[in-house]
Amino acid sequence: MSKYCDSHKDKWRKRLGRICGITVVVLFICLFIILITWAILQPKKPRFIIQDATIFNFNVSAPNLLSSQMQVTVWSRNPNDKIGIYYDSLHIYANYHSQQITYYTSIPNAYQGHKDSNVWSPFVYGTNVPIAPYNGPLLSEDKETGSVSLMIKIDGRVKWKVGAITTGRYHIHVTCPAYIAFGNKNNDGLFIGTAVKFQLQQRCSVSL
Structure with a gap:
C-alpha cells in the first residue's frame, strides 16, 4: 500500500x-x-503646452487668503503613430511656491488617437483659500511688482492602446509654468471686459 x-x-x-x-x-x-x-x-510621452491664461480675479486678503478665478488653455498631442492614449481622472489646479492655491477642477476623460491633439480650457479657481503665512506677503508683493509666477499642474491617469489591447492605468503628472504679468507696462495682456488674457505658449514637463 x-x-x-x-x-x-x-x-x-x-x-x-x-x-x-x-x-x-x-x-x-x-x-x-x-x-x-x-x-x-517605442511609445513616447504626450506633449503639453499651456497656450494662454485669462485672469478674472486674483485677490489676496488678510490673513493670507486668496480668491482667484482664471481660465487656462492647455494643448496636448499624442506623438505616437501606432499607440492611442486614454486620459482618465484628470484634474487641474494652480501652485505658487510649491503650495496649492486653488481647488481641483476636473477635466473630461478623452481618447487621443495616433498623432491627434486635444485642447482643454478649464476654469481654475478658489474662494478664500488659505495660503502659507510666508506665501501671503510674497504673493501680494509679486502682484504689486507686476509679475506672478504660477505653476499650473495636471494630475491623473493614462492608458495606452495598441491595436485591440489596452494597458493598465499609469499616473501622469504635468507641470506648466505660467508667468502672469499683472500691470505689465508692455501691455502683454489683452483686456476682455474686466478680465485680462495673457498669451503664454509655454511647454510643460510631463512625467509618468
Whole structure:
C-alpha cells in the first residue's frame, strides 16, 4: 500500500512539475512578446503646452487668503503613430511656491488617437483659500511688482492602446509654468471686459 501511495505521489509531483514548467515558459514567451512589441513601437510621452491664461480675479486678503478665478488653455498631442492614449481622472489646479492655491477642477476623460491633439480650457479657481503665512506677503508683493509666477499642474491617469489591447492605468503628472504679468507696462495682456488674457505658449514637463 505504501509503495502504491509513493508511486502515486511521484506521478503527481512530475505532473505538477510539468504544469509549472509549461506555465513559466508561456509567461516568459508572453513577456518577451510584450517587450519586443513595446521596443518596436517605442511609445513616447504626450506633449503639453499651456497656450494662454485669462485672469478674472486674483485677490489676496488678510490673513493670507486668496480668491482667484482664471481660465487656462492647455494643448496636448499624442506623438505616437501606432499607440492611442486614454486620459482618465484628470484634474487641474494652480501652485505658487510649491503650495496649492486653488481647488481641483476636473477635466473630461478623452481618447487621443495616433498623432491627434486635444485642447482643454478649464476654469481654475478658489474662494478664500488659505495660503502659507510666508506665501501671503510674497504673493501680494509679486502682484504689486507686476509679475506672478504660477505653476499650473495636471494630475491623473493614462492608458495606452495598441491595436485591440489596452494597458493598465499609469499616473501622469504635468507641470506648466505660467508667468502672469499683472500691470505689465508692455501691455502683454489683452483686456476682455474686466478680465485680462495673457498669451503664454509655454511647454510643460510631463512625467509618468
